[in-house]
Amino acid sequence: MASKHNRVSRPLATCLAALAAAGVFSGAHAAPPDTVRVIVAFKPGTAAQVKSAVSAARGAVKLEIFGMNAMAIDVPAVALKGLENNPNVQYIEEDVVRRPFALTTPSTGTPYAAGQLVPYGIKLVQADQVSDAFASNRMVCIIDSGYDRKHEDLAANRVTGEYDAGTGWWYTDENHHGTHVAGTVAAVNNSGTGVVGVNANGQLRLHIVKVFGKDGWAYSSSLASAANKCGAAGANVISMSLGGDRRSQTEQVAFDKLYTQGVLNVAAAGNDGNRAVSYPANYHSVMSIGALDENRQWASFSQYNNKVELSAPGVGVLSTIPMGQGVEAALSVGGTDYAAGAMEGSPVKTATAPLADFGLGDAVDGAVSGKVCLIARGSIDFATKVSNCEKSGGVGAIVYNNVAGGFGGTLGTTVTAIPSLTASQADGAAMKTQLGQSATVAVKAASYAYYDGTSMATPHVSAVAALVWSHFPRCTAAELRASLNASAQDLGPLGRDTRYGYGLVQAKAAYDRIKSLGCGK
Known part of the structure; x- marks a missing residue:
């Protein structure tokens, strides 16, 4: 528990030191032996003093979190006690790991064909029944492993992105996950080529923030920074097919603030097939998305708990991957x-x-x-x-x-x-x-592949949210969220349940509901 000054408690410092000794912080860009990676939140205007304290403690600043008075640092575990007593420090917490939520087993199912291949999820979420003619007034920010902007099914999109010193340019994708997610959101309807996405006519604006490199994991500090960059870019929806099993206060502060500013945050529930919660999906300011198959049956790998809010196709989802890879x-x-x-x-x-x-x-x-x-x-x-x-x-x-x-x-x-x-x-x-x-x-x-995972379900919901919202831009994020939940196709036990949440997200039903009853009804 944090002290009244919101600094890290001694048990956390002790715990982090023990974890460092045990080698928990191993990985391609993990903290060196005998050091820990933590987030330090500091009082406004004191960044220089805190950096000086970190340097004096023989630590190193790894990331200045965009849009927040916080930074991620590597520091010797024995120096944590000194930093926690610094009067400029508000709190210290472990910089926990975030990973993509996808299984890469190819599907044996066959997608529906209509000139191009129409993945079954497109029809299941009713995306083919709602026009995306107004989608240019919405932006979906995808936080993932990048985007292949040369892909035959993605090149025509309206897309921008960020450079990251750790992962490189947004338009590269070393592990294919981000490009697959992007295809579900917005693969282009182009003369029988490949597949189509939920928003298929190149109108939706995309913004890409790359947090995963080839090694396929990132810290919560990177996620918080990425989310703030999404907000600064003007995103209406943030799509996150990722997560981890431990909470981050810094992360939660970022998502809570974005939500109050009108951004809809959407994240994967997780792929462990148990009742455990994942973060960021478990924050109140984030929608948690579970997976189902083409028969609307719960996917056995999809985590189930009272935080699951909506479900979407996540088994055998056909989408784009980097060309020829x-x-x-x-x-x-x-x-x-x-x-x-x-x-x-x-x-x-x-x-x-x-x-x-x-x-x-x-x-x-x-x-x-x-x-x-x-x-x-x-x-x-x-x-x-x-x-x-x-x-x-x-x-x-x-x-x-x-x-x-x-x-x-x-x-x-x-x-x-x-x-x-x-x-x-x-x-x-x-x-x-x-x-x-x-x-x-x-x-x-x-250049296309079948993937399984709550990672694949998440972009269906993110894209449907943007599609419906584009017709009713005066709705707030909270109102749109309520309308999506109220219009979902109820599955499983009557009412909201732990496996399906409110049910399968439905674009046409949500559109009709808002048109008839107004926002948030």
Whole structure:
């Protein structure tokens, strides 16, 4: 508990020192050994004095938090007690970690096709029933890993962003997460290319603040600073497909202030499939978003608690990733096409040859030389199976499941020269009746991918909020939030519940409700 002067309590200082000793603050840009990363909030006009105190304590300022009298510092754990007694310091807290909330397992589902691929979520949230002609009066700020501005489905958008000394330019995206989120918000409706987003006609203004680099995590100080930059840029909605399990006072102050200033904050509930709360989703000033599938069923990975406010599609969501940085699989035997997954680690390559039964793939067998190996799952790892096929002279490999359904496989650190795919048990059985027929195994570069996660649900809600709000710009953030909740499609037990919140966000229902009853009714 904080003292009456809002400084860090001695238990926190002791705790941080213990955590430092235990190596908890490890990571690509974590504090060095025997130091801790903390946020220091200070009295207005005392930044220079506090910096001097940090320097005297042999600490280093890592980030001056934009829009706040606060900074993130690395400091020896033993120096915390001295800093907490500094008369210019209001409080000190640990600079806790924030991570993207997404699972990267490809979906086996098929999106709805209408010229372009229309991801099922677009129709589920009724985005296709509300015009985005007025969306230029709204701005969605996406805090994530960046944005591929050269993407064929994103380049036409009205987008700005920030440079960050730690993560680089906003228009690069090393881990694909931010570009996927952005595609759900605003992938462009452009002549049968790729997919469409909730706001598909290039009217919505986007602002990108990049907090995640290749390592895929950031501190709460970076998130607070990013949120304030969103506000300064004029954002109406802040979309955050990220979070962590520990509260940050600094973060909460930032979001509370933005909300009172009329900004709608939206964040992912988390992917641990339990009752735990995540931050920033757990702050009152932030909407917490859970995930469901194309059948409107709760996603088993989606965290459930009394803070979940709305739900949206988060299973098998097809969206954009940086151009050519993903892979897609294609498989056909004897003219029959089969659903397949690319084995993680497979080279991007295509092979066509007669199909041959390679059993469990547990031994080299020259009988499959020049052929595509059909391999049963089981007994040994995937890398060994594919390697044995290659050593046998096989030109491609298909590993089919030993239980119902498809699966994702990885070759780990093993490098092979032949393309390899996964297939379902049923398709494997069907292909066994086609031995000797021509089989084509292809792993191709892709610019789109299916992702799972509350990360994917969050941009649906953020984008619907902007879409509906664009028709009623005089509504406040609080009023719009109330209208979205009141118009959601109730799912699960009657009324608000821990898995779905108020239910599935609905663009047309929210539009109709506000048009009929007014804001916030």
